[in-house]
């Protein structure tokens with residue numbers, strides 16, 4: 001041991017700090033146990049369970065129609081995709097083919113949900129880094145989408161719009177005009193996001209090169225969604241296991257190779273442009289047809305196992321249903337994107353400062369109820 | 374020397390990006406029409422809720438204080454979290470001399486409701502629907518347990534299970 005090392009070993013002292021469970025930048029009740037050396041992080045240990053509601057267990061007593069509304073409460077910002085995942089799984093089990101109209105409506109609604117989720121994320125990310133302005137701009141544009149949701153299904157956040165066999169209500173008459181109005185509006189407003197944040201020097205310095213996640217780590221931790229794609233891993237379920245109407249639209253999968261916080265940020269911004277492209281391709285030709293196939297009042301799946309995954313705003317959401325032929329499932333398991341993405345936090349934050357940890361947590365877009373279920 | 378020039382360049386470039394961002398803020402200060410904030414609760418009178426808005430479950434009654442609920446319990450079964458309780462009684466029908474199930478109370482626990490719309494879908498006689506009220510704050514939680522059928526109300530004639 002050299003003198004310098006000896007000095008360091010006797011002078012430095014590790015200590016623990018609890019970040020959360022009530023920390024504003026964890027966006028919910030997540031407790032991070034930080035091991036610190038000065039201000040440098042040597043270890044991050046997430047502790048879960050503060051908002052565990054045992055949704056998977058509750059599903060075991062619910063009928064298949066009732067499960068859908070519980071998934072609203074997991075990743076509440078991607079509630080439409082969560083609903084869709086369960087409905088697709090049940091439809092797979094029933095071998096029920098939904099009409100083209102349903103597929104297109106579901107796809108448009110999913111992309112609107114993704115847009116609204118990313119807008120909120122953008123606003124909140126600015127706030128985490130100390131820029132409150134972005135929060136107001138993000139919510140301004142998100143308001144238009146929630147208004148569309150409200151008019152379509154009566155709820156703004158926990159929508160419960162999908163039912164096994166279709167969607168609960170048909171789209172209202174002014175749906176198309178409203179969505180087009182929003183797209184025109186948002187195409188003008190999205191460059192403002194770049195002007196306010198992306199090009200801001202303080203923001204750049206706080207994100208570039210911070211929290212690097214290599215492609216290997218992304219794959220081994222299963223970091224999906226924009227966070228994984230920013231590390232160069234192509235994992236878009238919409239492309240690889242296409243569902244609903246994604247096979248008939250033309251869109252790019254956003255892949256970046258840097259793997260740092262800025263790449264994750266930029267991936268989401270670019271995804272918003274792509275989502276708008278998808279909606280524009282579909283909105284003018286929503287096929288005619290019924291918006292809901294008739295199902296039995298009591299849905300019974302045959303004895304089988306089903307797995308269905310969808311791409312939510314945060315990554316791959318998998319629904320596993322094990323049915324024993326009764327009207328309730330025997331076991332339901334959700335593979336939630338937030339949980340896997342959180343696992344990579346230690347790898348990304350090690351060696352950085354506490355302020356960097358806040359940046360990293362913002363860029364992997366944590367939603368705690370999704371992690372805890 | 375080079376380092377100093379680079380440093381100055383960086384500072385100037387940085388200030389430029391900040392000014393660029395401030396331009397957006399400046400634009401909205403000078404264009405107050407584009408600000409979309411709603412003045413709630415001042416705008417309560419003009420506030421229009423959309424038709425499908427899910428605020429609470431209500432049971433519409435007509436002018437004769439009659440409703441369409443037969444007490445079939447379909448909504449109670451469809452509800453995922455036990456929000457609805459139907460309390461029934463058997464009442465003697467004088468004409469036929471048989472006892473018939475009749476609804477006494479349609480109890481609705483607003484505090485447990487997740488506004489999922491499943492009960493409304495399940496009701497065979499469309500006796501309940503989603504109301505547009507959303508100001509549900511009360512001082513005591515017992516006030517959140519409501520009886521949806523009004524006192525003295527009857528089943529509308531002609532409504533069958």
Ligand code: SF4
Pocket residue numbers: 430451452453454455456457485486487488489490491492493
């Ligand atoms: S809206 Fe849903 S939770 Fe509320 S009473 Fe109806 S079924 Fe139950």
Ligand code: SF4
Pocket residue numbers: 441442443444445446447448449459495496497498499500501
């Ligand atoms: S409200 Fe409708 S579903 Fe519920 S008990 Fe009355 S008739 Fe039956």
